Amino acid sequence: MPARLLKIATYNVNGIGARLPHLLAWLQREQPDIVGLQELKCSQDAFPQAAIAQAGYGAIWQGQRAWNGVALLARGQDPVESRRGLPGDPGDGQSRYIEAAIHGIVVGCLYAPNGNPQPGPKFDYKLQWMARLARHARTLVELPHPVALIGDYNVVPTDADIYDPKGWRRDALLQPQSRQAFAELLAQGWTDALRQVHGDARIYTFWDYFRQHWPRDRGLRIDHLLLNPVLAAALRDAGVDRWVRDLEKASDHAPTWVQVQAPSRTGK
């Protein structure tokens, strides 16, 4: 019997109010099984649950007025929520993490802080948040079932992940401390799925709105799917749905995805 494949995707929508038509068109065409969304930029009450249910997806979300906001969508089922918010700072009111079991996989959806300008309090918050993420990730990586940590990490891991590292050298996304935080996750045993599949190929997931960067393909790779060893063994393909970035009034990010062999229902 052929193995069933699951598509897991992450998409920073940059405002779900402005981007709902794009989101629905993408769900219809690509039929991802598991979706993490970031930058909803909507209050908890304003999330378009009815339209997403109509498209065939159950959803959980953590909204926030105007900024941040994350959601998880599950094709044909409801996510089973396991966590809302990163542990380690009860005073952190920013909506940046939500986690659930979907189709037999534990999925954490994250929107890491941008951190600009650096140095400064926003950069300090970015590094503290990444340290909290690392502490939580350590509790997930060695679990005996498949786990994915997907989202906008706001980190360009290496100079090969950006069109112009010199032009961005002072940006928070390229700082050694930011890159070290990402590298520490990989050192725990997580696999960077896009790099695993594509080796040294140029891959971008974000093209800012300035200076016609999209038409000139001047991008950054900052949306990542990290897989624990159990799930990495099931990895079959990975990619970026660039056609979504080419739509009129597009988000500055494109959906980024992996295809994995579905876990067996009996478990292991």
Add this chain to the structure above:
DNA sequence: ATGTCCAGACGATCTGGA
């Protein structure tokens, strides 16, 4: 400093954030 887009606000343009 620049570039562009989103959401919100005592709004018919400004601001903060990215």
